[in-house]
Amino acid sequence: MSNTIAAPWAAPISPRAPSAPTASAPYCPTRGHREGHSIAEILGSLSAAVSPQRRLVRAGDFIHQTGQHFEHLYILNSGFFKIVTLSPDGREQVVGLKLRGDWLGFDGIAQGAYACDAVAMDTGEVWAIRYESLLVACIGNRRLLAVLHEAMSRQISHQRDSLMSVCTLPADARVAEFLRTLAESLATSGQRADEISLRMTRAEIGNYLGLTLETVSRALSRLAKHKVIGFAPTGRRDLHIPNLDALSAFAQSCMVPTRKLQPIVVKSD
């Protein structure tokens, strides 16, 4: 059940500049990805500054594992990954999903060892960067340092959003928001957002969202019934999302206090 690291890090697959995302997708640069740097730019500068080790991974491969000595940060050039933590008493929790442009391994900096597993859910390409080398490069390259800090900052913000969802949203809204966030992430990573493939089981999604697999299944069925998503003819893991805003609207509609319709007070004047 637990593949260990298949092969040691290969030498740089090729010294070429950042490769395109694997998925053949309409590369739609709808507005700049971030105010600062696009993913392609980031990958480019990293490639130039620290010549990362590139590694191809397949579904099930571990990028790093809990307790393993920290030495590298990782950037994802392609693929789809999950971050899993395991508590001392055996609880397992998917605490994050990662794709092209995302960083892995920040949690290892403070403790000197990774505090979670990073697992590929699909074939992809990971770039490994020795943390020490990166620091050296950052000293002479303020722009690179900014990129690093922005990545950490974004991760902190994103994790807060996750906590907020889990704490405040009912099941259906949580699933809807999950899909919207995933679609948006796919879009900013250069993949299409209207036709997405969940590469996770209902159980994994449920674990990530703090729900059971049955609840996730039911929520997806309701989303489909309300036409805010559609199942692909093939497989229940491929979804069509006609309209992201409709997803949000549906999530909102889950949250109306249901009853006790308190008289709408129209402020006169």
Added chain:
Amino acid sequence: MSNTIAAPWAAPISPRAPSAPTASAPYCPTRGHREGHSIAEILGSLSAAVSPQRRLVRAGDFIHQTGQHFEHLYILNSGFFKIVTLSPDGREQVVGLKLRGDWLGFDGIAQGAYACDAVAMDTGEVWAIRYESLLVACIGNRRLLAVLHEAMSRQISHQRDSLMSVCTLPADARVAEFLRTLAESLATSGQRADEISLRMTRAEIGNYLGLTLETVSRALSRLAKHKVIGFAPTGRRDLHIPNLDALSAFAQSCMVPTRKLQPIVVKSD
């Protein structure tokens, strides 16, 4: 209900080295705080390297607010603070608690604006550091850069732990773990951990843990009934925690699969 920033940043209160925590407490250096740097060391090097602006705050004061232009990171020298996010549709969520040695404002780096409110829950002293100045200082001071990255890294790890608790623990265990974590944090910040004062209402605790105030109240009552905590004679917000391990043990006991006592398989040999 919402105090705005009371006074602008004062000039450095005094150029002295890091002051001791306000709470008069037995300063017990039970084993080094972190493998790398103690809080006192960190505050010391920061004080020396970037001479932060010191500001005294009182309960209700904001350190920074959502949407405000990002310019400073903050380090807490004393006090107790909460991090609150507000969603576009009005949901409010306590996403973090901070005390001496913790940093605030990392979320602002990527977006150029803070993504949350940071609110003092009692009097304290906050140090403000211009992010740009800090970066400059870090360029020439690898140790300082390490301190910064460790703080961000720790925050990422800690947030994951929070998500894990909310997603996997039943209410009583969640409250127990909350108390244990809080006590540990107080200890590493130099305060006593056996006699703690929750400076939050049941509603705030519940919000932070994804529970209602009633559920928190009941959980605390059960913890008291089981003697793993005790209420101070004065007020229900001051707790006595005789034994941290007992708290964990109680949390564990909440999680037994309800019985359906599956035969305990004793692995022979």
Added chain:
DNA sequence: CGTATATTTGATATACATCAAAACGCGTGG
């Protein structure tokens, strides 16, 4: 193809939320 795994859907159980009311703590002002 046949077996294992994932998904859906229904019936039921339950942990927690919601609603409600009383007791407590605390500041304010007489």
Added chain:
DNA sequence: CCACGCGTTTTGATGTATATCAAATATACG
């Protein structure tokens, strides 16, 4: 000092969203 009012906390009664249990399809895989 006591009386009053308001916010917090506790505790009980009840409701409900979601978990759990279960069984019938699907889907993937060798």
